[in-house]
Amino acid sequence: MRYCVQIAGVGGQGVLLASSVLGHAAMAAGHKLAMSEVHGMAQRGGSVLSTLRFGDEALSPLEATGQADLLLGFEPVETYRMLNLANKDTYIVMNLQPTVPVKVSMGAESYPAIDDIVANIRSVTDRLITLNATELATQAGKAVAANAALIGATAGVKDFPLERSLLEETLLETVPERFKEINAKAFQLGYETVRSAV
Amino acid sequence: MERLLDDSGKLLVLGNEAIVRGCIEAGVAFASTYPGTPSSEIGNTLQKIGQKAGVYFEFSTNEKVALEAAAAAAISGVRSFAFMKHVGVNVAADPLMTLAYSGVDGGMVILTADDPSCHSSQNEQDNRYYSMLSLLPMFEPATPAEAKEMIKEAFKVSEELKSPVLFRTTTRVNHARGVIELSKPEQEPAKGKFVKDACRFVNIPAFARMNRLKLLERSEAARRVSESSPYNTIEGEGQVGIITSGVSYTYAKEWMEDVSILKLGMSSPLPEDLVARFIRDKDMVIIVEELEPYLEDQVLRVARQNGISTPIFGKRTGHLPRAFEYNPDVISNIGIVPVREGREPLSPPPMTLPTRPPMLCAGCPHRATFYALKKAVGKEGAIYSSDIGCYTLGIQPPFETADLVMCMGGSVGAAGGFSAVTDQRVVAIIGDSTFFHTGVPPLMNATFNGHKFVLVIVDNRATAMTGHQPHPGTGRSHGGRDTPALAIEPLVKACGVEHVVTVDPLDVKSTQKAIKGALEHDGISVVVSQSPCPLELKKRRVLQVSTYAVDQDKCVKCYHCVEALACTAFYRDGEDVMIDPDLCIGCGVCAKICPRGAMGVVE
The missing domain is CATH 3.40.50.970 (Thiamin diphosphate (ThDP)-binding fold, Pyr/PP domains)
Structure with a gap:
């Protein structure tokens, strides 16, 4: 068995934290794993990608184009940018909350309509699941728990090989005591959103 | 940890x-x-x-x-x-x-x-x-x-x-x-x-x-x-031989099928006898290595010296690229050996997506320095000789304050050359850590040889880009040793610079005035623009965060803030300029540059 998660987002969004939680859960489940992440210059608000591969033979830190089992998109444009990492069988979980680049604010570039992004993805796959992680996190108590909602969403994806309880425990271990409740709630909301979509 | x-x-x-x-x-x-x-x-x-x-x-x-x-x-x-x-x-x-x-x-x-x-x-x-x-x-x-x-x-x-x-x-x-x-x-x-x-x-x-x-x-x-190194090993059976080292091994191992792999963990000196034995009876050998044909050229030599005629493929034969890192796709596209089959990638309809290059963070003091610098330089312009650090990101509009970036300390050395052969105004920009690294000798060179330029030392009290490591200007306080911080201004003066001013870039007006004064000075002048990196303060939990918002009644939609300051916390909601409360750290620079005073602190 080999399973690959690609996580696309913007530097500073918590992509590293999410991949770390998934990685630790995969290790706890007894899998071999290989991961790669982006540090350094790109973390200053640039596009970032984390790769997690686990299973019997995972050795390479990178995955081939089109071979992701799950594409976890922290941001709509970044998800679209990385769509060629997915194939028709890949589940795509996408956060609908945009992070607007400065050049767009300056009026030099434009940000496409979210509906167009969603429609374009749906035109090539029926495995897109969308959620607004920021809204779910706000509902849970704090917008910064958006991360937890997306990890919860991952747990809800069909055939995802790691147990929901394991993912939740691993996530909560990384969270300070006073934020555990909010994160657990956000995790659950993310999980339920994906479950009800399937 | x-x-x-x-x-x-x-x-x-x-x-x-x-x-x-x-x-x-x-x-x-x-x-x-x-x-x-x-x-x-x-x-x-x-x-x-x-x-x-x-x-x-x-x-x-x-x-x-x-x-x-x-x-x-x-x-x-x-x-x-x-x-x-x-x-x-x-x-x-x-x-x-x-x-x-x-x-x-x-x-x-x-x-x-x-x-x-x-x-x-x-x-x-x-x-x-x-x-x-x-x-x-x-x-x-x-x-x-x-x-x-x-x-x-x-x-x-x-x-x-x-x-x-x-x-x-x-x-x-x-x-x-x-x-x-x-x-x-x-x-x-x-x-x-x-x-x-x-x-x-x-x-x-x-x-x-x-x-x-x-x-x-x-x-x-x-x-x-x-x-005989335990890290130079042969694995797998097959008439196709792969010689590889480093991370390229993982791509070859997982994606190439029916090959024998010579993995060189101790890659230098090349184990020539081992290589000769490995390649002698193979049908073909492929060298899988990133960047230059380092192993490939040596394997070609070993083959020649040992009278081995096995075909050797790699960069020299055009089968593998020389530029950029490898990945599984590079292996999959090699064409001369069976590889693990993959599924067809999605090809979504083309969309024009906004670019997302790395940017100066919201509240970064470099942004304030660059704003003041561009104002002070004005329409006449200047050559911006920049250096290695977060401030290299000044290359982005609206600042475009990086016309040359070569290497650590290179900003100051090159500024001397520009000043010697051109009639253009020259501004060198260097960070605090980079100044200590290799910026001091070229500054001495500049006063010694009578060059004329302005050096702006953007001193954010850390080696910020790489994760806020300490440097002589901050002193150290780890490993049981505490040392005092070395002040930049006396060091600059000791290099023979007569015109030195230290400013706080968040005080935009004073900074602009100081840079203007430096530009008018005949000789080397240095402006130390000093304000700590907010990310570093945040890490130490000493950052005082306040949040600014735009009073839409006062805002006249002139867009000076987004066009000339371009803070990452700004976004547009229709005609309105908004400030993202999750990103704003309250540096207050936007409030200082707004011609209508439309920005203010909110609760």
């Missing part, structure tokens, strides 16, 4: 943390660096746990100093470890080349963290050639777990040969994450003693000639070690 100090157990760690654990298990007593991506987290980890692990660790002022200090430690008989990014080895190359002549007594490993694809670098030079140039042995790990074990082997080989050993990683090893198993650290001496031996350590010409011959002997001994 503390768990890296345990005696047993399994941990999921970053490659750079695995390397630190390897050093701890190898009984390293001395470690030094100048921070640089992708090697930075090695230093950050040692800063936190080095002392507890019995490792003396320092952030040196530059890589040359780091290597010299580590060389002295190894010559004194302890195990020492110097590490840096690939271009850092250029800075350290001077001592490196002659240290190879002297050799060492305690084991010494010099890590070069190469960056194929230039993820965070100005070039993607292949530092395996430093091994060929210096005649020092070299190891190349493929994964974090292997890096940890291989470090120990590298120290063993170093002591066996009495030679420093190079250890070459790449971004996909340093910033890969994998599982390591902890084992008990070796007991190695923590204190050394230097025994004088002028013939070895004082390379005057007469001694250097003797040491050159000894170096050639050591290099041949190293080749014999390489021939």
Whole structure:
């Protein structure tokens, strides 16, 4: 068995934290794993990608184009940018909350309509699941728990090989005591959103 | 991170943390660096746990100093470890080349963290050639777990040969994450003693000639070690042979089918006999290595010298690319060998997506400096000679304050050249850490030779881009040593600069005035623009956050703020300029530059 998660987002969004939680859960489940992440210059608000591969033979830190089992998109444009990492069988979980680049604010570039992004993805796959992680996190108590909602969403994806309880425990271990409740709630909301979509 | 100090157990760690654990298990007593991506987290980890692990660790002022200090430690008989990014080895190359002549007594490993694809670098030079140039042995790990074990082997080989050993990683090893198993650290001496031996350590010409011959002997001994190294192994059966090293091995191993792989963990000196035996009866051999045809050219030579006619494919035959890092797709597209089949990637309808280059953070004081600088320079313009650090991001509009970026310290040296041959105004921009690294000698050069330019030292009180490491301007407070901060202004004055002003860039008007004054000065003038990096303050939990918002009734939609300051916290909602409360840290610069005073602090 080999399973690959690609996580696309913007530097500073918590992509590293999410991949770390998934990685630790995969290790706890007894899998071999290989991961790669982006540090350094790109973390200053640039596009970032984390790769997690686990299973019997995972050795390479990178995955081939089109071979992701799950594409976890922290941001709509970044998800679209990385769509060629997915194939028709890949589940795509996408956060609908945009992070607007400065050049767009300056009026030099434009940000496409979210509906167009969603429609374009749906035109090539029926495995897109969308959620607004920021809204779910706000509902849970704090917008910064958006991360937890997306990890919860991952747990809800069909055939995802790691147990929901394991993912939740691993996530909560990384969270300070006073934020555990909010994160657990956000995790659950993310999980339920994906479950009800399937 | 503390768990890296345990005696047993399994941990999921970053490659750079695995390397630190390897050093701890190898009984390293001395470690030094100048921070640089992708090697930075090695230093950050040692800063936190080095002392507890019995490792003396320092952030040196530059890589040359780091290597010299580590060389002295190894010559004194302890195990020492110097590490840096690939271009850092250029800075350290001077001592490196002659240290190879002297050799060492305690084991010494010099890590070069190469960056194929230039993820965070100005070039993607292949530092395996430093091994060929210096005649020092070299190891190349493929994964974090292997890096940890291989470090120990590298120290063993170093002591066996009495030679420093190079250890070459790449971004996909340093910033890969994998599982390591902890084992008990070796007991190695923590204190050394230097025994004088002028013939070895004082390379005057007469001694250097003797040491050159000894170096050639050591290099041949190293080749014999390489021939039987446990890290040079053959796996798999097949008539197609693959020769590979570093992370490329993982792509070949997982994607190529029915091949026999010669994996070179100790890649220099090349185990020539082993290679000859491996390639002799193969139908064909493919060399899978990133960047230059380093192994390929040597394998071609070995084939020629041994009368072997096996076809050898790689970069020289156009089957594999020479530029940028490899990945599974590179292997899948090679075309001459069966590979693991993949599924068809999605090809969504083309959409024009906004670009997302790295940007100065919201509240970054560099943004305020650049705003003031552009105002002060005005329409007449200037050549902006910039340097390596966060402020290189000034290349982006609206500032465009980077017309030349070569190397650490290069801004000041180049400014002198521009001023000598052009009639254009010249502004050099350098960070605090970079100024201490290699910015001081060119500043002395400028006053010595009577150049004329403005040097803006953007002093954010940290080596910020690589993760806020300390430098002489901040003083150190780790590993049980506290040292005072070295002030920049007196140092600048001591370099012969008469016109020096220190300003707070968040006070935009004063900064603009100070830069204007500096531009009018005839000679070298220096503006120290000093304000701490908010991310660093945030890390230490001392950042006072307040949040600004735009009063839409006062705002006249002139868009001066978004066009001339372009803070990442701004966004547009229709006609309105908004400030993202999650990103704003309350630097207040937008409120100061708004012609209508429309920004203000909200609760």
